[in-house]
Amino acid sequence: MIKMECIVLEIKNMTEIQFNGIGRRLDNTIKEDVIIEYNVISGSGSGTITSEGVFRGTQAGDCQITATIDGRVISSMNIEVLDENYIDESFNYNGNIYNGKTTIGTGTPATAFANEMIKITEPSTANFEADGFFVIKGKINYTDSKQYGLINIKKDGTDKETSYWVKGDFQKRVWLRFGSGAYTVTVHKTEISENGENTINEPYDGDINGWSTWTEEYKFNVINTREEDGTFYYPSDPIQSDD
Structure with a gap:
């Protein structure tokens, strides 16, 4: 019996990921x-894999990895190798096309509390329209307990909100x-805590059980033009996500 460890459905082009084949009695x-x-096994996409099982996507599209041990072969699930600029493109989710940010917009998103430790490069405007989603890009320069930033999304006039963690x-x-x-x-400077204390060492990839936030450093006013309720349908961080 053989087994292959590493369940992955998507990988960015020119990114590496480790596969491990295991032989069992x-x-x-x-x-x-x-x-x-x-x-x-190339499909519309392809890549290379070393004798140690390190896969590197080289061509956008789908492919599979096989591992052979003692003449027995096991195949991975389909892997989708994504273009380097995939996140800026329209997104096909369950057969529906979502176009993201649809207007250039106006205004500056940085608030009076913005500083060099949290930099948002996209969107570059504060007020714009979007079809279902928009892409946010930037960098959190803090380390240790402040190494994460928090993005809060709230629908105006309601109590509906969600959030994303970035670092x-x-x-x-x-x-x-x-x-x-x-x-x-809004984008916030955040200090996370472990066991009630702000003593997080870097790098830290554990659970975020407690945190405190500061006044927003960036603020965006977004009009969603997509006429559908994606509350329990769209990808998100807190629940299972395809994003």
């Missing part, structure tokens, strides 16, 4: 010192999940 114990042969250099689709209308989106 009938009693489920792991075979040591087995020879594993990895191969890429380091980031680019993310922000989904306007509560139907058409006006939204206020």
Whole structure:
């Protein structure tokens, strides 16, 4: 029996990811010192894989990875290799096309509290229209307990809101999940805590169980033109996501 570890559905072009083939005996114990042969089965996309199982996407589209041990072959799920600029393109979600930011917009999003430690480069305007989502790009320069930023999305005139966590250099689709209308989106400096104390060491990829935020450093006023309710449908951070 063989098994391949690493469940991945999407990978950015020219990004590497590790696959691990494992040979098991009938009693489920792991075979040591087995020879594993990895191969890429190209579809509309392709990539390369080393003898150690490190896959690198080289052409946008779909492909699969196979691992062969003692003549037995196992295949991965389909892998979608994404264009380097994939996040700026329209998004096909469950057969529906979403176009993202649709107007150039006006105004500046930086508030009086903005500083060099949190920089948003896109959107560059504060007031704009979007079809279902828009892309936000930037960088959090803080480290340790302040290494995360928080993006809050609230539909105006309601109590409906959601949020996204970001850190380091980031680019993310922000989904306007509560139907058409006006939204206020804010970006905040955040200090996270572990066991009630702000003693996070870097790098930290554990659960975020507690945090405090500062007044928004960036503020966007977004009109969602998509006429549908995506509350339990659109991708998000807090629940299972395709984004």
